[in-house]
Amino acid sequence: MGTESSTAPATVRTSRQILFGPLTRNAGLIACGTPLIVLWQLCEALVPVMIGVTIDVGVETGDLGPFLLSCLAIAVIFTFLSYGYRFGATFMNRAVQLESHRIRLEVAGQAVLPADDPKLAGEWLSLATADADKVSLLVRQFGFTVASVVTVGATAVYLARTDVTLALVILFGVPITVGITQLVSPVVARRTEREQAAIARVAGLGGDLVAGLRPIKGIGAEDAASGRYRASSRAARASSIVTARSWGYMTGLTTVVSGLFLAVVAWLAGSKAMEGDLTLGELVAIVGLTQFLAEPIALLGALTAQFAASTASARRLHTALASPVLILDGPDRLPAGVPRELRLRRATTSSLTEVDLTCGPGQLVAVVCDRPASADSLIGLLDGSVRPDGGAVTIAGVDLRSLAAADRRATLLVVPHEASPPEGTIRTAIDPDGTLDPATLDEVLTASAGHDVVAAHPDGLDHAVRSGGSSLSGGQRQRLTLARSLAVAPPVLVLRDPTTAIDAVTEQQIATGLQSRLGRDTATLVVTTSPTLLAAADHVVWIREGRVVRVAPHHVLQEDPRYREEVLR
Template identity: 40%
Template structure:
């Protein structure tokens, strides 16, 4: 990992530092609670020696009152301390989620490379939650240290041998617990990797469910997910076994340690070195130690899982951008002329292309890969291997990517709809679809007909991903959203593949009318859309094969005629 890129350790450290005040408050209150817990057996021993053995009712009432006050204090300190810790854990996880989303949405891209959307969602939810939980684990560890320290001091005052056993034995137990957590950390990371892969495959299959049904490929899709899920299950079981072994061994060591303290305390009581009350206190403190030592086992587990998740988050945050450079702001006035100079990228082989400002240009292709490569270059999702792409004479590599995306909108055919109303998916302010810009955009895309067919019109919810709409309806809503944005340059890709011929003709005319005077590029092989363009560029084999109007090319160019009309 290069310099300046966050590591898993950095992610953990920043997450904990960001909750420093809550961590300090929760730790202080927790230490007060542990002090109270440790004092309970000490006070009971005092009650036995001074009140019970002496049969003094007054002293008994006094010490019972002290115990009652102590219980109130330790109860409230625990409640308030735990609240601060839980709040810190949730805030830390939320901060990490925001950082991950910010990185994924960075205009320079790169975070999504080689990762399914479900994987990124898993990192932003489960991994962020585990790293956030480290704050609570550290606070609990501080509580446990305080509890053991107070108990050791109390035992030293009661019996030097018992106090020394606690002071010397606890670090050994902690060291052994740390060693036992290492296999869990490795297996936890593998578990999260496999779980994220399964989530990614599931999200991918759900997104393409209608297509899979249309192809009759449900069985193959289910088998793919079954294989991925089995791999994830195997990794989860390995991690669970490692956690069970670690927890079991630590508890066994802890139990043996407590038994040793109780045995030595009993021997000291038999030879008269301890009074009855001191023996009760010693045994009570030994039993109390079971809680802090079990807490250490849990803390080790949380830290192991947190380190593994932090490493996965760091990979996303440290992912290199898909495009670099570009600090120059986009001019306030964008005329919209775009030009490709000897562009070589993907399926494009040295393409020279001029897209005039204010014109509607159609681009037909023989290879879909060329269309995808062209869209990536125009939207600067990637930079060409050679050559350049310009906007109003300025190379895109010099322009700020965020400003460029506002000036040049590339509307992919597989863009997503969001849960909410149809109007909210078209209009950025989430209106009801009654403003003039939205009405014009929906009419041009024939999405107003979609709204009229819904029970509550444009206010009707479309469901997650627009699943309540048909494929053609989704396409029209997506096109309306792109038209509503009114960018200086609009590039649309196959916006009508799922609509009937009559609807497609209406959309073609509407598109031409609403974009009149603005630069518009339609990447499609649809004759209806190409027929309304001012000029068509035909990409054949990654190169410009012909240019002209749709009618001219359909009459004179056989390859074009085959690609578009066949």
């Protein structure tokens, strides 16, 4: 296809901005949640300390007052512990979900734009789910990392007041332990990135396979298609196993190293208690703190690998969001009061040569192409997926390439041949916003011959429609797609082969329905070889070998045997 060099949108963020953007955009929620998470961790550390105090001031002395006071203090600590985590996690998880949603919307917005290097639907799905989640989890990771660092520091301070040697062991031992576990983090990060890419590929291939199942069956390519998917799936499975094994090695290393470190701390504390340097309560507190420290040390040990996984996802998101698109938000707006006339002026692509074509308000214009490539290029020029090598495409005199996106969406609707209704009901497939009054809905159904689709099901308009219209026949899908397009009532409507799966009688009803709506000043362009639709058109643009050879009504063009061959074959 003839295309100009595309341009990435100017607002695309760098991978670093994608990675750290969640922290700045959710600063308020993080500022509320992080102190509460820190409070929760500190209270967990205080539990063994207070148990030790209770033993020293209440159990050993037998004094009931201090004992009850210590028990009350433990109850208060557990209250703060419970509510600190409850509300802290609520703030942090809210930030994670909001950020995931933002990224998903950004990915979805990019996915619907035509691009030079389009991705499969499954790849976009992987970006909008797995990668969006990994980047967003950096918010939660930040809060728990701060809490772990503060708690380890607070534990060292307590131990410094109890025994300087133990405090020094904690202060030097924790960084060494965390450092040892980082030896395998780069390997885990690289394998995680490869795993994400492999999963995205197999998801894209799987979605593509399901979407093209009928053509695959039609040409008997089931074995070849399933073989490709099986090979890709096995590669993704192998990558996932390798990554899981790496995470297991890192977790095992963290557990062993931190376990040895904490055993040393417990041995030192026990030795000092045997020598009389520590009370029984202090020994209990130190042993309890030693057990508690296993969790923050493990979290800090996995920090690098988790951050690397988030970084890899941010890079993948940046690559996808920064990929060149063919439709940009232009500076020009459509002038008010000017008829929405669609015009091609000497439009040239690799499959079209200096094509002139006009479709004004209230006109039904048909286009007959002798080659599918010419029809593809024509539709591509109008939906923005093909840029002309020469000439121009205009609406109301404004170049389509420089038209503001809002005006493009409000004025021009291009319906490809493979379009299908979305999941929902017949009613929502036609009128997703529920804005049509009964009279307008009836008119749309009449024009698209959709009443037969409604009558064919006991639930009528409330009949369930599966994703992609898979629960409907080909003709029913085409009629609902046409009804949905007519319900939008755009000033310029472009249809590509809208009746290929519809019988002749119903096709005549649709042709009549399209004619009946021309009084609404709709400019309707139909790319088709259907004699019924061609006969209903005001005039037909006949394109052979990429050039317009004649423009005339259908009955006039029928005098040419070559034209008859094109539309009757």
